[in-house]
Every structure is written in structure tokens, then in C-alpha cells.
Amino acid sequence: MTGPKLNEKATIAGERSGTRAVARHVRSSASKARVVLNLIRGLDVRSADEVLMLTERGIARDIRKVLRSAVANAVNNDEQDASELYVIACFADEGSTLRRFRPRARGRATRIRKRTCHITVIVARMSDERLAVIQARAEGASASAQASRRARVERSRQRAEEAKGAIDAVDEAEDEVIDEGADVEAADDTEAPDVAEDAAEDAVEETKDAAETEAESDDEAETVAEAETESETDDDASTEEEQN
Numbered sequence: 001m002t003g004p005k006l007n008e009k010a011t012i013a014g015e016r017s018g019t020r021a022v023a024r025h026v027r028s029s030a031s032k033a034r035v036v037l038n039l040i041r042g043l044d045v046r047s048a049d050e051v052l053m054l055t056e057r058g059i060a061r062d063i064r065k066v067l068r069s070a071v072a073n074a075v076n077n078d079e080q081d082a083s084e085l086y087v088i089a090c091f092a093d094e095g096s097t098l099r100r101f102r103p104r105a106r107g108r109a110t111r112i113r114k115r116t117c118h119i120t121v122i123v124a125r126m127s128d129e130r131l132a133v134i135q136a137r138a139e140g141a142s143a144s145a146q147a148s149r150r151a152r153v154e155r156s157r158q159r160a161e162e163a164k165g166a167i168d169a170v171d172e173a174e175d176e177v178i179d180e181g182a183d184v185e186a187a188d189d190t191e192a193p194d195v196a197e198d199a200a201e202d203a204v205e206e207t208k209d210a211a212e213t214e215a216e217s218d219d220e221a222e223t224v225a226e227a228e229t230e231s232e233t234d235d236d237a238s239t240e241e242e243q244n
Contacts, residue, residue, distance in 0.1 A: 017089075018074075018122045021072075022066070029117070030092040030093060042088075043086060091121050092120070093117060
């Protein structure tokens with residue numbers, strides 16, 4: 001290549017910017033790799049790793065390995081801070097193609113092309129302005145997270161206090177109901193002897209009335225018997241007089 005490789009963000013031939021890592025002869029086509037590489041180009045290392053981790057394409061696993069290798073090279077060889085790196089460039093080149101054949105009808109064969117690619121990821125340090133923006137954003141996110149956490153804690157405490165107050169109210173109501181039941185039982189216990197005495201007196205009076213009624217009926221029966229006896233005696237006397 002005579003000119004600069006523009007996808008490496010270089011403007012001079014032979015110039016290299018940032019720290020790179022290359023994976024050669026990856027068993028995937030370059031077109032499939034480029035779809036995933038377009039997702040992480042220009043992102044900071046942490047965001048790029050998160051995107052690759054959640055991407056469902058199989059080539060994302062290989063690209064994530066290359067990204068980690070590039071970050072490790074920058075930290076170990078160039079003494080860079082991993083939190084200040086971003087993906088300055090990433091691309092996939094065509095690799096060698098493995099040719100296979102599938103037998104078909106009438107003695108023919110169909111070519112199978114098993115393509116490979118070379119994946120390159122280049123990381124570099126972010127500018128001071130971008131670092132300041134990211135740091136401010138992180139601080140704001142942390143502050144908002146702390147504020148939201150405090151708000152959640154306060155809401156949970158309020159709910160706990162309300163629940164405790166409701167439980168106390170229910171306990172007080174139950175105690176009042178129990179006390180009222182005890183008072184009613186005590187009143188019933190005090191009224192029970194009086195009711196028993198009244199019932200006993202009524203029973204005695206009924207017994208006396210029944211005895212008096214029986215005595216009166218006996219007197220009436222005796223009177224009727226005496227009257228019948230006298231009438232029979234008179235009849236006998238009159239009969240004897242007539243015979244004489």
C-alpha cells in the first residue's frame with residue numbers, strides 16, 4: 001500500500017496512531033466482522049466491552065478478545081491508563097479463503113468458500129476535553145445514583161413506619177375488643193345469680209299454686225261425695241217408710 005491507511009486515522013504514510021492488536025485468519029467473513037466493528041468504533045473501552053458482551057453475533061466474542069489484547073498492549077507497552085483509552089480505529093481485512101467442494105448431481109461439484117479475515121483494533125488516549133466530559137458525566141451519574149438511593153431509603157423507611165403504625169393500630173383495636181368482651185362477660189356473671197334466684201322463686205310459687213289447686217279439687221271431690229252419700233241415705237229411708 002503506497003498511501004496512508006485511512007481507517008487507522010493516519011494522515012501520513014507509514015504513520016501509526018495508538019496501540020493495536022491484530023487477530024489473523026479468524027474463521028469468519030470480513031463482512032460479518034465489520035457489522036460488529038461498526039458498533040464500537042469511537043467508543044471508550046468500557047462502553048465498547050459492554051456492547052460486545054451484549055451482542056448476540058458469534059464474531060463479537062473474537063472481537064472482544066482483540067479489544068482486550070489492545071488494551072493490555074497499551075497498558076503494558078505504552079504505560080497508558082486503561083480508563084483513558086478509546087477505540088480510535090477498528091477494521092476487518094479479507095484473509096485467505098479455503099476452497100472446498102460439495103458433490104452434486106451428474107458428476108458435478110459446487111465450490112464452497114470458507115472465508116477468513118484479519119481483525120484489527122486500535123486504541124488511543126482520549127483528549128483532555130473528552131476526559132473532562134466523561135468524568136463530569138460519571139460524577140453526575142454517581143451523584144444522581146446516590147441521591148436516588150437516598151430517596152429509595154427514605155421511601156422504604158416511611159413505608160416501614162406506616163406499616164408499623166398500622167400494626168400498632170390493629171393491636172390497639174384488638175385490645176379494645178378483648179376488654180369490651182371481658183366487661184360483657186363480667187356483667188353477665190353478675191346478672192346470672194339474680195336470674196337464678198328469680199327462677200327459683202317462680203318455681204316455688206308455681207309449686208305452691210299447684211298444691212293449692214290440688215287441695216281445692218280434693219275438697220270439691222269430698223263435698224260431692226258427701227252430698228251423694230246423703231242423697232242415697234234419704235232415698236233408702238223413704239223406701240222403708242213406703243214398705244211399712
